[in-house]
Amino acid sequence: MSKRIGWDEYFMRIAFQVAGRSTCSRKRVGAVIVRDRNILSTGYNGSISGMPHCDEAGHMMENGHCVATIHAEANAIIQAAKNGVMIAGASIYTTASPCWNCYKLIVNSGMKRIFFGEFYRDERIFEVSQKLGIELIDLSSCHDFEEVDPCARER
Numbered sequence: 001m002s003k004r005i006g007w008d009e010y011f012m013r014i015a016f017q018v019a020g021r022s023t024c025s026r027k028r029v030g031a032v033i034v035r036d037r038n039i040l041s042t043g044y045n046g047s048i049s050g051m052p053h054c055d056e057a058g059h060m061m062e063n064g065h066c067v068a069t070i071h072a073e074a075n076a077i078i079q080a081a082k083n084g085v086m087i088a089g090a091s092i093y094t095t096a097s098p099c100w101n102c103y104k105l106i107v108n109s110g111m112k113r114i115f116f117g118e119f120y121r122d123e124r125i126f127e128v129s130q131k132l133g134i135e136l137i138d139l140s141s142c143h144d145f146e147e148v149d150p151c152a153r154e155r
């Protein structure tokens with residue numbers, strides 16, 4: 001039997017599972033919003049509802065980035081809003097550290113902790129988080145979150 005996993009690993013692994021639903025092959029990202037160890041909302045990056053997926057219709061490139069999708073963190077916040085779920089004071093687990101736009105949404109939604117599975121792109125989030133008292137927690141070195149059983153192979 002493998003050992004029981006901790007809460008951070010539990011939620012981050014779920015975020016990686018959520019990322020599997022992403023519809024843009026350029027980068028598949030998943031996010032899970034949590035408060036008091038309860039999942040409030042999830043999101044992955046995908047096209048506007050009703051529009052074709054990148055994986056089918058191709059990407060919408062702008063300055064080297066695909067702009068067709070709504071990002072995972074934004075979709076998790078949208079899902080909470082659609083369902084009337086209060087996320088102020090919650091934490092977000094995201095497989096990749098938030099881009100600048102998602103970061104701004106996360107902060108203004110009142111979330112206080114951001115866990116990320118890998119560093120993505122924007123360094124500004126570190127400095128601003130320090131100013132605002134937002135916790136940014138890098139879990140990239142802790143675990144291989146995509147591995148179902150951490151004891152199943154040598155590391």
Ligand SMILES: [Zn+2]
Nearest residue numbers: 024054059066
């Ligand atoms: Zn795309």
Ligand SMILES: [Zn+2]
Nearest residue numbers: 071098099102
């Ligand atoms: Zn983003």
